[in-house]
Amino acid sequence: MDNYSSRVAGLFAGGAAAEAAAIAEENTEISTGTQLSLYVADGLLEVLEWAAQGQAADPPAAIWLALLRWYKNRYGAFPEGVPAAPDRWIDHYEFYPGDVDAATKTGLEEPEMGLVHKPHGLDATGADALMRAAPLGMLPQLDAEWVTTMSRQIAVLTHAEWVTPTAYSLLVHHLIGGKTLLEAVTEVLEWLDTTDDGAPLASRIRLSLGEGIQPPSTAADVLAAAIAAVADTLEEAVAPEQLYATAVTKAVNATGHTQATALVAGQLAGALLGNTAVGTPSKLKNYPMVEDAIDRWIKVTT
Numbered sequence: 001m002d003n004y005s006s007r008v009a010g011l012f013a014g015g016a017a018a019e020a021a022a023i024a025e026e027n028t029e030i031s032t033g034t035q036l037s038l039y040v041a042d043g044l045l046e047v048l049e050w051a052a053q054g055q056a057a058d059p060p061a062a063i064w065l066a067l068l069r070w071y072k073n074r075y076g077a078f079p080e081g082v083p084a085a086p087d088r089w090i091d092h093y094e095f096y097p098g099d100v101d102a103a104t105k106t107g108l109e110e111p112e113m114g115l116v117h118k119p120h121g122l123d124a125t126g127a128d129a130l131m132r133a134a135p136l137g138m139l140p141q142l143d144a145e146w147v148t149t150m151s152r153q154i155a156v157l158t159h160a161e162w163v164t165p166t167a168y169s170l171l172v173h174h175l176i177g178g179k180t181l182l183e184a185v186t187e188v189l190e191w192l193d194t195t196d197d198g199a200p201l202a203s204r205i206r207l208s209l210g211e212g213i214q215p216p217s218t219a220a221d222v223l224a225a226a227i228a229a230v231a232d233t234l235e236e237a238v239a240p241e242q243l244y245a246t247a248v249t250k251a252v253n254a255t256g257h258t259q260a261t262a263l264v265a266g267q268l269a270g271a272l273l274g275n276t277a278v279g280t281p282s283k284l285k286n287y288p289m290v291e292d293a294i295d296r297w298i299k300v301t302t
Contacts, residue, residue: 241279
């Protein structure tokens with residue numbers, strides 16, 4: 001497995017295993033953050049599949065339809081008044097009904113998709129938009145400007161606060177491209193320093209890196225805590241699989257929104273260390289879905 005493929009596999013598998021572990025040590029279910037991130041990934045794959053056939057597709061619309069399919073999978077039917085997208089491979093897996101941000105559910109129940117100038121979730125501070133943001137930074141042939149533009153458009157489908165998920169997509173973009181965590185975080189901080197409304201998140205990240213992890217509650221707190229958990233762990237001189245496990249443990253021990261923090265930390269550690277550090281979390285009930293997503297992503301993007 002080449003370096004890019006290893007990072008992709010590490011991110012998807014690492015996030016799934018970490019999120020499951022945060023719910024309960026012996027949990028075998030794949031929960032909301034992993035589900036949402038895989039549906040965003042499938043929306044992007046559908047765009048690339050159409051492009052390979054010479055047909056254009058609008059990424060935000062394709063991802064909106066993918067998230068509506070997730071809604072149908074979770075709640076049994078499409079929301080009233082929205083387009084009924086045809087099933088794809090991922091829709092045949094049965095999903096665990098874990099916690100969902102109220103803004104995710106109500107945003108997807110709106111008859112029109114959220115737009116940058118008319119976002120859904122105006123008061124939402126939850127982490128669902130953050131937890132689904134990683135795939136937007138994982139396409140190797142696209143640049144940072146595409147990542148930030150697209151991530152904002154996807155965040156506002158349900159959450160008006162777009163800076164945090166966009167910063168995370170950008171962080172993943174740099175890690176998948178081979179930068180170290182410090183290099184990638186530096187790039188993100190520079191972007192935040194020049195972005196409207198970016199200063200509060202930049203301050204949170206710098207504070208977490210300097211003074212340790214604080215119990216996270218909002219999406220911004222979650223991202224800062226997850227970065228700090230991985231950064232602290234990378235200073236230890238141990239094997240990659242121990243680094244991954246320790247980063248996830250630090251994220252869970254931060255308390256607060258442990259599920260989201262663990263998922264993001266697991267994705268970051270997996271992207272940095274590759275799939276050998278994560279291994280195959282085969283105890284997860286629907287892990288074949290994650291394997292399927294990894295195989296499809298690598299096939300279409302390389």
